[in-house]
Amino acid sequence: MILSWFRQNQRDFGIARASWLFWRVAWRRARVVTSNRLLPARHECPCCGWTGRRFLDYIEMGYTASNTACPRCDSHSRHRALFLWLRDKYDLAQKKGTALILAPERALAPLWAGAPLLRSYKIDVEANRGVDVLADVTYLPFATNVADLIWCHHVLEQVEDDVAALKEFYRVLVPDSGELVISAGLNAQAVTREFGFSNRELSGNRRAYGADFAARLANAGFDVTAVSHDLSQEDYQKFGIVPEKFYRCRKTGAK
Ligand SMILES: [Zn+2]
Numbered sequence: 001m002i003l004s005w006f007r008q009n010q011r012d013f014g015i016a017r018a019s020w021l022f023w024r025v026a027w028r029r030a031r032v033v034t035s036n037r038l039l040p041a042r043h044e045c046p047c048c049g050w051t052g053r054r055f056l057d058y059i060e061m062g063y064t065a066s067n068t069a070c071p072r073c074d075s076h077s078r079h080r081a082l083f084l085w086l087r088d089k090y091d092l093a094q095k096k097g098t099a100l101i102l103a104p105e106r107a108l109a110p111l112w113a114g115a116p117l118l119r120s121y122k123i124d125v126e127a128n129r130g131v132d133v134l135a136d137v138t139y140l141p142f143a144t145n146v147a148d149l150i151w152c153h154h155v156l157e158q159v160e161d162d163v164a165a166l167k168e169f170y171r172v173l174v175p176d177s178g179e180l181v182i183s184a185g186l187n188a189q190a191v192t193r194e195f196g197f198s199n200r201e202l203s204g205n206r207r208a209y210g211a212d213f214a215a216r217l218a219n220a221g222f223d224v225t226a227v228s229h230d231l232s233q234e235d236y237q238k239f240g241i242v243p244e245k246f247y248r249c250r251k252t253g254a255k
Contacts, residue, residue: 012200047107048073062201075107097148138164150180157185157205166220183246222249
């Protein structure tokens with residue numbers, strides 16, 4: 001796995017930069033592993049129960065996020081936040097109907113498995129992460145008005161035609177009661193910045209959404225509600241969560 005990761009970086013950035021990245025990751029990882037062995041725990045992962053001094057740093061060529069990835073289940077801040085929301089606020093275990101889970105997150109898998117009345121379809125463009133359906137988000141092989149829940153986090157920024165994807169979500173969602181629960185990589189700017197290409201230094205993203213993300217969802221026809229997490233400061237600290245907005249979208253008044 002490390003070898004294939006290295007080879008991919010070598011293809012994308014050349015041997016010199018790939019080697020630099022490798023040693024940067026190795027050094028920072030060794031430092032975290034050592035402090036987790038020697039120092040008392042400060043953090044806990046709600047997804048898998050891991051406890052330790054620090055989460056691993058997440059490093060790509062274009063950015064570094066310190067104290068981010070769970071050493072056991074690889075959850076990041078947003079996975080841990082969404083895990084707690086799905087379990088405690090959304091009450092996922094009690095939900096019925098059909099859920100389409102796009103680019104399924106490994107850290108959330110136990111939650112979907114623990115909702116016996118929900119028919120969940122894990123969907124991705126690549127055959128990994130235990131997917132059930134291979135599909136592109138701009139063409140979902142599902143009938144109209146069938147999905148009670150569409151779960152889509154940090155996917156849209158990698159999709160070439162994001163307007164087509166939102167149109168497709170709108171089509172398959174059950175009117176009125178169905179919900180699209182969605183988030184994307186946002187930057188601090190007011191307006192979405194299109195890169196015009198898949199940026200390999202930023203996880204292959206094609207754009208950085210701005211504060212107009214909610215308006216883009218509304219333009220696709222959805223009624224949009226922004227959701228903020230409301231954990232205590234102690235829990236944000238303990239679970240290593242940096243709060244990030246996400247959106248619940250409904251299709252009301254559809255003909
Ligand atoms: Zn974990």
